Amino acid sequence: MVGESTSRHHWELYGYWRDTNPYLSKRDDICLYSDVISSNTSTVESLSKCLTLNANGDKVHDFSDVNIMDIANHCGMTTYWISTHHKYGIVDSSVPKGMSSANHFHYLMDDFPNEAELYDEKLLAYLEKALADPGDQKLIVLQLMGTHIEYKARYPEKFTKFTHKDTLARLYPYADTDQRRTLINDYDNANVYQDYILNQVLNILSCHKEEGNDVSAVYFSDHGEEVYDYRNFLGHTPQSNMSWLHEIPFFTWGINHTCNQDQPYQMNHFSHTLLDWMDIQCNSFQPEKSLWFSNLDYGQRYMGNGEKYEPTLGFKKQITHPSLSAFNRRK
Numbered sequence: 001m002v003g004e005s006t007s008r009h010h011w012e013l014y015g016y017w018r019d020t021n022p023y024l025s026k027r028d029d030i031c032l033y034s035d036v037i038s039s040n041t042s043t044v045e046s047l048s049k050c051l052t053l054n055a056n057g058d059k060v061h062d063f064s065d066v067n068i069m070d071i072a073n074h075c076g077m078t079t080y081w082i083s084t085h086h087k088y089g090i091v092d093s094s095v096p097k098g099m100s101s102a103n104h105f106h107y108l109m110d111d112f113p114n115e116a117e118l119y120d121e122k123l124l125a126y127l128e129k130a131l132a133d134p135g136d137q138k139l140i141v142l143q144l145m146g147t148h149i150e151y152k153a154r155y156p157e158k159f160t161k162f163t164h165k166d167t168l169a170r171l172y173p174y175a176d177t178d179q180r181r182t183l184i185n186d187y188d189n190a191n192v193y194q195d196y197i198l199n200q201v202l203n204i205l206s207c208h209k210e211e212g213n214d215v216s217a218v219y220f221s222d223h224g225e226e227v228y229d230y231r232n233f234l235g236h237t238p239q240s241n242m243s244w245l246h247e248i249p250f251f252t253w254g255i256n257h258t259c260n261q262d263q264p265y266q267m268n269h270f271s272h273t274l275l276d277w278m279d280i281q282c283n284s285f286q287p288e289k290s291l292w293f294s295n296l297d298y299g300q301r302y303m304g305n306g307e308k309y310e311p312t313l314g315f316k317k318q319i320t321h322p323s324l325s326a327f328n329r330r331k
């Protein structure tokens with residue numbers, strides 16, 4: 001599962017103050033990784049790094065290197081790329097081109113041209129069909145629209161959970177208009193809906209597993225997002241120098257490897273984790289770059305613009321109501 005524009009800083013599972021994970025938080029079968037960051041801060045930059053063997057190259061926006069679909073196809077697996085993204089966007093088109101070698105290649109907009117009806121729940125039927133197809137060696141990738149900008153368009157009305165703006169006015173100094181506070185609510189609601197979708201995917205996989213199939217899953221977001229969290233900024237930009245925009249949620253399900261949950265990792269090496277996961281050997285495979293390498297040691301990580309990455313630590317929302325200054329404890 002490839003997410004979109006989802007910041008770990010807006011997930012309850014990572015300590016966010018709102019309950020944006022009402023479904024996943026009830027599961028005891030996911031393995032949450034605390035310190036995974038994206039290689040870059042826009043979709044094509046990030047996915048071209050983590051889905052190809054171009055891990056250390058300086059090429060961005062480039063799917064010319066061997067990618068994970070090519071490798072899985074070559075090794076006899078049946079491959080699926082199922083997406084709710086735009087197929088022919090000006091910026092995004094290199095992702096569908098890169099992944100078009102998948103045996104089953106679905107952009108749901110071809111089937112649902114009315115974009116207003118194309119919520120991520122449409123992916124579920126395609127997943128069930130893929131699982132029901134003959135064969136037991138499959139790589140199925142679901143690319144979610146997730147929490148991409150135009151947040152309110154990402155979830156059906158019934159998933160509107162957060163509407164209250166009073167607290168936001170105190171917590172987010174840069175969300176200084178009603179419109180901006182509404183955007184924070186919309187983003188958090190989109191996260192709740194995504195939480196529902198991810199839980200539904202895991203429920204489907206659980207049923208498939210109970211039928212005797214060997215099945216496992218990984219979820220990550222392509223990069224993070226900002227919604228006036230700590231500065232006057234909304235969205236994400238390519239090759240950003242902001243740590244926040246690299247800090248993504250990442251979890252696994254049904255995978256025997258459960259080590260390194262709190263070890264630093266960066267997604268430009270994720271193709272090696274995929275090779276490890278699928279048990280594929282090749283000259284290009286570098287086991288020390290797999291997330292599950294027993295002595296995983298990263299050293300310094302670098303952001304999309306080449307600067308050193310330093311974690312966003314100690315960021316806590318402080319409620320500082322002006323009238324609190326009148327309260328003092330007697331000596």
Ligand SMILES: [Zn+2]
Pocket residue numbers: 004005042043044222223
């Ligand atoms: Zn993206």
